[in-house]
Amino acid sequence: xxxxxxxxxxxxxxxxxxxxxxxxxxxxxxxxxxxxxxxxxxxxxxxxxxxxxxxxxxxxxxxxxxxxxxxxxxxxxxxxxxxxxxxxxxxxxxxxxxxxxxxxxxxxxxxxxxx
Amino acid sequence: xxxxxxxxxxxxxxxxxxxxxxxxxxxxxxxxxxxxxxxxxxxxxxxxxxxxxxxxxxxxxxxxxxxxxxxxxxxxxxxxxxxxxxxxxxxxxxxxxxxxxxxxxxxxxxxxxxxxxx
Numbered sequence: 402x403x404x405x406x407x408x409x410x411x412x413x414x415x416x417x418x419x420x421x422x423x424x425x426x427x428x429x430x431x432x433x434x435x436x437x438x439x440x441x442x443x444x445x446x447x448x449x450x451x452x453x454x455x456x457x458x459x460x461x462x463x464x465x466x467x468x469x470x471x472x473x474x475x476x477x478x479x480x481x482x483x484x485x486x487x488x489x490x491x492x493x494x495x496x497x498x499x500x501x502x503x504x505x506x507x508x509x510x511x512x513x514x515x516x
Numbered sequence: 517x518x519x520x521x522x523x524x525x526x527x528x529x530x531x532x533x534x535x536x537x538x539x540x541x542x543x544x545x546x547x548x549x550x551x552x553x554x555x556x557x558x559x560x561x562x563x564x565x566x567x568x569x570x571x572x573x574x575x576x577x578x579x580x581x582x583x584x585x586x587x588x589x590x591x592x593x594x595x596x597x598x599x600x601x602x603x604x605x606x607x608x609x610x611x612x613x614x615x616x617x618x619x620x621x622x623x624x625x626x627x628x629x630x631x632x633x634x
Contacts, residue, residue, distance in 0.1 A: 508560075
């Protein structure tokens with residue numbers, strides 16, 4: 402009964418490179434949420450996806466960031482042309498339905514370092 | 517707009533002391549959920565509790581207890597007889613709305629760093 406799986410655990414990229422972060426939700430969950438935690442701060446919502454659909458991307462930066470959750474495979478958070486300010490921990494959470502009836506369970510996060 | 521305030525940035529206690537972490541929230545909704553998460557030094561987020569806005573009953577789980585008071589918009593967390601392993605950052609979070617179709621974004625507080633000294 403695996404929980405939310407994120408990989409890689411740590412990712413180092415040079416400025417200008419692309420970062421791809423992967424998230425596999427808990428078994429049976431079809432809703433995925435991405436959050437970002439900047440150093441010394443709380444988590445901030447980025448995007449909410451269901452299979453093949455972006456439901457709410459109000460927390461996503463307008464440029465360079467994109468997310469997808471294909472019919473098959475994990476959800477991907479993609480950051481193009483990374484800058485030092487993108488260095489953060491990125492957490493993924495999943496739930497089995499909308500509404501507030503199920504707690505959000507988080508993965509262990511991906512720590513992105515941009516050098 | 518929703519907001520969660522954790523005024524205590526850092527707290528240090530000596531082992532076996534009791535400690536209370538404060539959480540104050542703001543929301544226009546009458547229906548909402550409140551959460552507490554623990555983030556140990558290893559970095560993962562551990563779910564501790566969820567409470568809905570209709571249930572003001574306090575809850576106790578082992579050494580942990582939660583005091584939810586709608587009148588003061590507070591959801592405080594107490595650890596009794598603290599242990600070194602309780603050292604972590606603790607986040608309070610709020611999720612508005614219960615209707616299906618509403619995105620379940622969590623609004624997090626900035627966290628309280630708890631250090632329990634031996």
